[in-house]
Amino acid sequence: MSVKQISVFLENKKGALAEVTSFIASHGINLYALSIADSQDFGILRIITDNPDNAREMLKNEGYTVTATSVLAVEIDDTPGSMASILNVLTKADVIVEYTYAFIGKAANKAYMIFRVDNKEKANEALIESGISTIDQKDLFLK
């Protein structure tokens, strides 16, 4: 089970983020979560939306460098230690986390963790074995 994340390659300069988010807004796409990675020259904006295929197409047509990445989404209790327990499972399973970020879900006392890992299948298996389930795109916004 995984979620489709859209990544946009941006110039690391003033206004770049405002420009792309305004563009996304103007097309009525809602951002559920985002994270940014940056280097001196560039930034990578990663977003979770309700309609990733649509978002990707629109951004691409506008001339943005954009890609879709399949990432793991895990629903966790909004309590101390939830994140650590997941990371411990992944570490034990020898899974490397490339990056992760969190957002608060619509359900009360729940949070979502997004993970990009080097081996999704292995990560999924290890999490299921530990009784932690990953969720799918459609489940992400129903709750």
Place this chain on the structure above:
Amino acid sequence: MVENYYQKEIETMSHEQIKAHQDSLIGKQIKHVYENVPYYKNLMDKKGVKPEDIKSTADLHKLPFLTKSDLREAYPYGLLAKPLSECVRIHSTSGTTGKRVIAFYTQHDIDIWEDCCARAIMAAGGTKEDVVQVCYGYGLFTGGSGFHGGSHKVGSLTLPMSSGNTERQIQFMMDLNSTILCCTPSYAAYIGETLKEMGYTADNIPLKAGIFGAEPWTEEMRRDIEKTLGIKAYDIYGLTEMCGPGVAFECSAQNGMHINEDHFIAEIIDPDTGEVLPEGSKGELVFTCLDKEAFPLIRYRTRDICVLTREKCSCGRTHVKMLKPTGRSDDMLIIRGVNVFPSQIETVLLEQGYTPNYRIEVDRENNSDTLDIFVELSSEQFSDTVREIAAKEKALASAMKTTLGINPKMHLVPPKSIARSEGKAVRVVDKRKLH
């Protein structure tokens, strides 16, 4: 200062004598090339010029030009005018693969080249009492060998250091009393910085003069180097196609380089029409080898834009002076002494699966050239981690280094950040203010 000459009679002969000397050789040289270089014979035949038509330098304009693309087409032996058994050496232009130029030398050719370099060394005040430290690269590049040979001819003690290992260069300089430094101006500046870092000043080194070339440099840079190293800095001009350094050299007047007219005829042409321009005009510099045997290029277009002057020189030399080139009639960049064409960069990008949307930025930091290449990253190549993009940049830099011979800093950027002008794309931004 007492003016020293390596070949005083030649270097100070009257203009009439120089002209008579050139006239006496040109016919013979054209005949030699016509008979031994089918490639050039073909060009002459096409133009309807016979060797008999060239009786003096006044007939030079009738002859076809040679360009770098002829050299590529004729690679490697197509412009060779002597049997290989009579050649003793090969040199080649730096770095580039696609546009490599190979030049051949007989012993006679080496001799006249070394004479030219010896004239440059003596014009910079060199004598047999001097220690000449050669930090130009040795090898296929002409810099090292040319000065090495010239220094031998002067009778100076020659230190064949080649480039690199700057602290050791300075140590040798101090231990062995080097008085004349030969290298690229950017390397001279770098030696100056290293000297400071080591806690020394110009007073700690015995240098009195430096001969710097193989890349463009400014008057400001000259003053900087002169101050930091406590020397007088002389410019030198050359190109592998002619021989290497020493085609022209600066004298004590430091206001232009005397072209060795007993070996090379210089013309200034309009780069668009090919028409010879009157003396004093600014245009493209064209050279004809008067007495080279193995690789005697005729009317070779250097692509350097400059002005020739026959004004009387205070050093007593009579050979025509070329002022520092003010530009190029093609898009070649000289970066850290290496010739770089934007088309080479484009080729590497396409080979590596990138779009040909790029911008080249050349700048100079602390007197050393920097090369930054900005390339559009398409959605197809985009992976969403910083690490993977950095790895891509590194791989691309390494591919560039293989082709260009120098290491650029690669920047993968979003498409929109490379400006698209309405007309011709601005691919190259040279911020060095060289001219």
